[in-house]
Every structure is written in structure tokens, then in C-alpha cells.
Amino acid sequence: MKQTTLERFAEDLKGDAAERLDPRRLAEAKSRGARRRRTRAALVVVAATIVVGGAAALLVPGLDGGGSGRDTVARDVATRPTGLSELQERVLRDVPGAERISPWQVAVPEPLGAVDGMEIPGDEFEVQGETFTTGVPSYTGVTMYDRAAFPGWLYDGVLAIETAAGDEDGQPVGSTDMGIAVVNGTLELACVSFQGADCVPAVIRNEDGQQHYEWGFGTDDFLDPGTGLEVFAGDAGSGDAPSLAVAGLPDDSVTRVEFVNTAGTVVEGTVDHTMAPGSSILWASVPGALARVITYDSRGSVVDDHSLRDCAGGVDCEVR
Amino acid sequence: MAGRDREFDDFAHAAWPKLHRSAYLLTGDHHLAEDLAQTALERTYAKWRTVRSGDALAYCRRVLVNLNVDRIRRRRFFEVGGGALAHADPGAADPGADDRDQIVRLLAQLTERERRVVVLRHYYDLSEANVARELGIAPGTVKSTLARALAKLRVFGDAPVEEEMYR
Numbered sequence: 427m428k429q430t431t432l433e434r435f436a437e438d439l440k441g442d443a444a445e446r447l448d449p450r451r452l453a454e455a456k457s458r459g460a461r462r463r464r465t466r467a468a469l470v471v472v473a474a475t476i477v478v479g480g481a482a483a484l485l486v487p488g489l490d491g492g493g494s495g496r497d498t499v500a501r502d503v504a505t506r507p508t509g510l511s512e513l514q515e516r517v518l519r520d521v522p523g524a525e526r527i528s529p530w531q532v533a534v535p536e537p538l539g540a541v542d543g544m545e546i547p548g549d550e551f552e553v554q555g556e557t558f559t560t561g562v563p564s565y566t567g568v569t570m571y572d573r574a575a576f577p578g579w580l581y582d583g584v585l586a587i588e589t590a591a592g593d594e595d596g597q598p599v600g601s602t603d604m605g606i607a608v609v610n611g612t613l614e615l616a617c618v619s620f621q622g623a624d625c626v627p628a629v630i631r632n633e634d635g636q637q638h639y640e641w642g643f644g645t646d647d648f649l650d651p652g653t654g655l656e657v658f659a660g661d662a663g664s665g666d667a668p669s670l671a672v673a674g675l676p677d678d679s680v681t682r683v684e685f686v687n688t689a690g691t692v693v694e695g696t697v698d699h700t701m702a703p704g705s706s707i708l709w710a711s712v713p714g715a716l717a718r719v720i721t722y723d724s725r726g727s728v729v730d731d732h733s734l735r736d737c738a739g740g741v742d743c744e745v746r
Numbered sequence: 747m748a749g750r751d752r753e754f755d756d757f758a759h760a761a762w763p764k765l766h767r768s769a770y771l772l773t774g775d776h777h778l779a780e781d782l783a784q785t786a787l788e789r790t791y792a793k794w795r796t797v798r799s800g801d802a803l804a805y806c807r808r809v810l811v812n813l814n815v816d817r818i819r820r821r822r823f824f825e826v827g828g829g830a831l832a833h834a835d836p837g838a839a840d841p842g843a844d845d846r847d848q849i850v851r852l853l854a855q856l857t858e859r860e861r862r863v864v865v866l867r868h869y870y871d872l873s874e875a876n877v878a879r880e881l882g883i884a885p886g887t888v889k890s891t892l893a894r895a896l897a898k899l900r901v902f903g904d905a906p907v908e909e910e911m912y913r
Contacts, residue, residue, distance in 0.1 A: 429900040436868045438849045439771060447762035451784050452755065459791030642777075 457601060460591070513583040514605055521580065528666035528713075531605040533565060536633075540575035542566060542610065551639055554625040555700055557616040562670040562711045564631045564640070565607035567600030580606075613640065613670050615709060617701045627701045629672065649676045649705045655730045659716045668711040671695075671719075675730060679723045680706035686718040754794050757802050758787050764803070764870075765810055771865050772814050774850045786810035807870060808880060811862060852899055860895035863888055 430438075510518075514532045517524045523535040568576060568584040575581070587604045611633035617625035618639060628642045641658075643649075648656055655675035671685050673695075683695040683706075695710035708721065721729040765786055769779035790797055790806040797805045853861050866877045867888070874892070878885040896902075 429902055432868070432896070432901055435896075435899065435901040436871075439865070439869045441767055441849070445763050445766045447759050451780070452758050452787070455758070455784050455787040456751075456754070456791050459788040459794075 453599065457599065511605070513580075513587075517580060517606060521577070527563075527607070527668075528605075531602075531607060531667050533563065533607045533609050533667070534568075534576075534580075536608050536610045537571075537575045540571050542570045550620075552619045552625075553616045553630070553637065554619055555617050557614050557630075557637075558696070558698065558701075558709075559632075560613045560615060560670050560696075560709060560711060562613045562668060563609045564611045564613050564633075565602055565667075566610045567602050568606060568608055570600035571608070607667075611638070615672065615698075615701065615707065618642075627672075627674065627707050629670065643672070643674060649674050649702055651676050655719065655721065655732045657716065657719055657732065657734060659712070659734075666714050668713045671710055671712045671716045673708040673719045673721075673732075674702065674705060675721070676705045677729060678704055678706055680708065680721040680729050681724045682722040682726075683708040683710070684720045684722075685710040685712045685716060686720070687712055687714040688717045689714055750794060750798065753798060754791055757798075758791075761787075761803050761806060765806060768807070768865055768869055769810055769814070771850065771853060771869060772811070772861060774854065782810055782813055785813055789813075807866075811866070811880070815858075815862075855898050856895050860891055860898070863891045864895050864899075867892055 508530060510526070510530065510532065517532050517534060518526060521534045524532055527533045568581055569588060571581075573581045584604065584606055588599065588601055591601075591603075611631040614630050614632050614637070615627065616630055618628040618630065619625035626642060629640045631638045631640045643656070643658055653676060655673055657671065657673045659669065659671045673683070673685075678699045680697055683697055685693045685695050687693075691713060693710045693712050695708050698707045699705070701707045706721070708719070717734055719730075719732045719734075721732075723729050762783065765783040766779055769782040769786075770776060773779050773782060786806050786809045789809045790802065793805070794802075853864070856864065862881065863877055866872050866880060867874065872880065874888045875885055878888045881888070
């Protein structure tokens with residue numbers, strides 16, 4: 427390595443800094459930021475109550491301010507709805523195709539011709555090899571669309587909930603927190619290539635035959651030789667409803683995989699060795715929160731028994 | 747959209763390139779950098795009512811740096827981000843690689859603290875006193891950490907520029 431000047435080094439540090447903020451990231455940051463603000467207020471109340479009851483250990487850690495993964499548990503306890511609201515009951519009664527997807531969530535089909543106002547055209551990509559249907563729906567929020575896309579009572583009802591959840595700084599948009607979601611396609615897995623580069627495994631959304639890139643698999647060293655199994659559990663907006671969990675490891679000896687949620691429910695997953703030759707890509711539709719992934723080889727021996735690590739705010743996190 | 751909401755949007759768009767770039771310099775991982783910068787924006791939005799009246803970028807930058815410290819402390823199963831830096835070989839600079847990867851390979855030689863100090867001082871252009879305040883360390887520690895880091899990187903204040911430097 428040769429030497430350089432401070433001025434040149436500082437220039438290199440700064441680079442071109444031309445990255446633009448994806449509107450979806452901004453929307454997500456605001457939605458989560460607003461939820462965080464409300465959650466902290468709710469937690470103060472909940473924690474105070476529980477301390478009096480002598481069971482502080484469960485919830486108080488969520489208030490440590492350090493952003494630890496433990497506050498995820500507290501948040502769930504504090505804010506999860508129970509049962510269905512009147513609005514949800516009406517959705518099930520009056521919206522054709524609406525269905526209950528968990529004890530506290532309902533989903534409606536995307537209206538024909540409706541346009542998601544937050545949808546931005548992604549880069550063009552090419553699918554190489556087989557596309558794998560996961561059977562897992564993709565969800566978004568009602569207010570991502572124009573008001574005219576839904577019955578007025580539904581759109582206004584959701585908007586009223588979001589408005590009530592907001593404050594003078596703003597309000598959630600396109601939220602599914604109140605338990606009403608819009609199915610905007612199904613999730614698929616495929617090896618995806620951008621601008622002729624080598625393809626990489628990714629999740630894509632199929633909406634009426636149109637494929638949209640949804641998310642890739644996190645870290646730069648995913649599937650690199652010597653790295654371990656990594657897990658990516660999709661769609662935080664879907665709550666307790668089954669959502670897509672994908673794992674991968676640089677080892678093609680895996681022939682069977684079990685995904686286990688926090689309630690202990692075991693789901694047999696799918697194993698593929700074609701999307702990333704020499705590696706195993708594994709997936710399943712898992713209800714609730716994923717806790718563990720166990721892989722087996724053809725003799726039934728465990729290849730990897732992997733418990734999910736804590737996740738805090740999307741940083742150093744296996745859940746994207 | 748509420749006025750303050752629009753104000754936050756403007757701030758986020760303006761701050762993003764810097765946040766993303768500095769997160770990349772700290773982590774060495776593009777995806778992690780995006781997540782880190784987004785989470786910093788999320789935390790800033792949650793406090794926007796109080797943050798907006800002060801130096802919002804400074805607040806957001808501090809959140810980002812602290813999140814990265816938390817991430818390193820909590821790292822358990824995988825060496826993501828910092829691991830990417832640790833695995834990079836500073837001596838194997840690929841002349842064909844782009845500048846960003848080159849600079850990350852250089853930074854890989856530094857400890858986490860040295861990298862933090864270098865990024866705050868020479869990317870964000872904070873004074874040594876402000877770096878010390880931001881990181882909660884003594885100004886003398888900033889000075890010695892910087893000197894050590896720059897020496898490792900073979901960066902010199904007024905040294906004559908060698909042909910093509912470390913490229």
C-alpha cells in the first residue's frame with residue numbers, strides 16, 4: 427500500500443455520495459418511527475402496571491433505551507390487537523374475497539386496476555432458471571391506494587385509525603397494524619439478474635403475471651464459503667398470519683428442513699439446490715414469529731440447528 | 747401531509763446520501779448500511795418534534811454511530827458488516843475495483859473505534875473536540891486514535907503525493 431495525502435484521503439472517504447433515498451425506505455422509516463413513538467408511550471403505561479403486579483422482568487427491559495432486541499417482545503405484548511374490530515367484521519361481511527388470515531387480521535384482494543401509489547418502478551431484472559411459487563401472499567396497506575379503489579367506509583375507516591394513531595408530526599400511511607391488509611400478489615423465489623450480472627436468489631412478487639423485485643438476501647457474504655446459515659423472515663406487516671421465511675447456507679447436503687415458530691409449531695420447508703449451485707436455499711410459509719430452523723441431510727442427521735438471534739430495528743438482524 | 751412531516755421528508759432526502767455513505771464506511775456492507783441509515787431515520791422521526799428545532803443531522807448521525815456500536819456489541823452468530831471489513835484484505839487492493847470498495851478495504855485495517863473517529867473527523871468534518879464530545883472520549887484520545895489510524899493508512903498531512911497513491 428502506498429501513501430496518500432490527508433486531502434486525497436478525505437476526498438476518497440466522501441466518494442460521490444449520490445445515493446438517493448428510496449421512497450419505500452422513507453415510508454417504512456416514518457411508519458416504524460411513528461410506531462416507535464406510540465409504543466414507547468404505551469410501554470410506559472404497561473410497565474408501570476406490571477411493576478405493581480410484581481412481574482416487571484418481562485416488560486421493563488423494553489424500556490432500556492438501548493434498542494435491544496428484547497423490546498420487540500414488549501412491543502408485541504403492548505400493542506397487539508385481540509379479536510376482530512367492527513370494521514374488520516364488516517370487511518369480512520361486505521368485501522368480496524375478504525378472508526380472515528389470523529385471529530386479529532383480515533385481508534382483502536387488491537381491487538382490479540387499483541394502483542399502489544407508493545409503488546415505484548424498480549430496475550429491470552431477468553429471472554434465470556426456475557421460478558418457485560411459495561404460495562405466500564404479499565400484503566400491503568389500504569391507504570397505499572387511491573380512495574376510489576375501495577368502498578368509502580373501508581378506506582375512511584382505515585384512514586381514521588391511522589389518523590388517530592398519528593400526531594402533529596404525521597401519521598402512518600399504508601399500515602397493516604390495525605389488522606386489515608390488501609393482498610397485492612403472491613411471493614415467489616428465483617435467481618434474479620440485474621443488467622446481465624450474475625444472478626442471485628431473491629424474493630419476487632407476482633401480481634397478475636407481472637413480476638416485481640421485492641427483496642434480496644441481506645448480507646454481502648450470504649452463501650459465501652465458510653459462512654453459516656442465515657435466515658430472512660419476510661413481511662413484518664403480516665403479523666400472525668403465515669409469512670415467508672427463507673434460509674440459505676453454503677452446503678448442498680441439506681435434503682430436509684424444518685421451520686419452527688415461537689409457539690413450537692413445526693413447518694416442513696422446501697429445499698432447492700438449483701438457485702445457488704453448491705448451496706441450499708430453504709423456505710416455508712410460517713405462521714407467527716419464526717424462532718428456529720433445523721436442517722437435515724439425507725441420512726437424517728442434523729446439518730444445522732439454528733435459533734434466530736435477537737433483532738432490533740432492522741439492524742444486524744436476520745429479519746428484513 | 748402535515749408541515750412537520752414534509753419538513754422531515756426534506757431532511758431525510760437531503761441527509762440520506764451522507765448517512766448511507768458513512769454507514770457504508772463504518773460497516774463495509776451495502777445492505778447493512780442501508781438498514782442502518784434507515785433505522786437512524788426511523789429513530790429521528792420518532793423524536794422529530796424535539797430534534798427538528800436543533801441540528802437534526804447531528805442527532806441522526808449520532809444515532810447511526812451508536813446503532814453501529816450496539817450492532818458490534820451484540821454480534822453473535824454472524825460477522826456481518828464488521829465481519830465484511832474484517833475479511834477484507836487491505837493488501838489485496840484490486841485495481842479494477844471501484845473507489846468505494848477500495849476505501850472500505852483500507853478502512854478494514856482499522857479498529858472499530860479508529861474507524862469511527864476517522865469517519866467523524868474526515869467524513870463529517872467534525873473538529874477533534876466535537877468528535878470527542880460525540881463519542882464521549884477525551885480530546886487527547888481522539889488525537890492519538892486519529893494519528894494511529896492515519897499512520898496505519900499511510901495518510902500524511904503534507905507529504906508529497908506519490909504517483910497514483912494507493913490506487
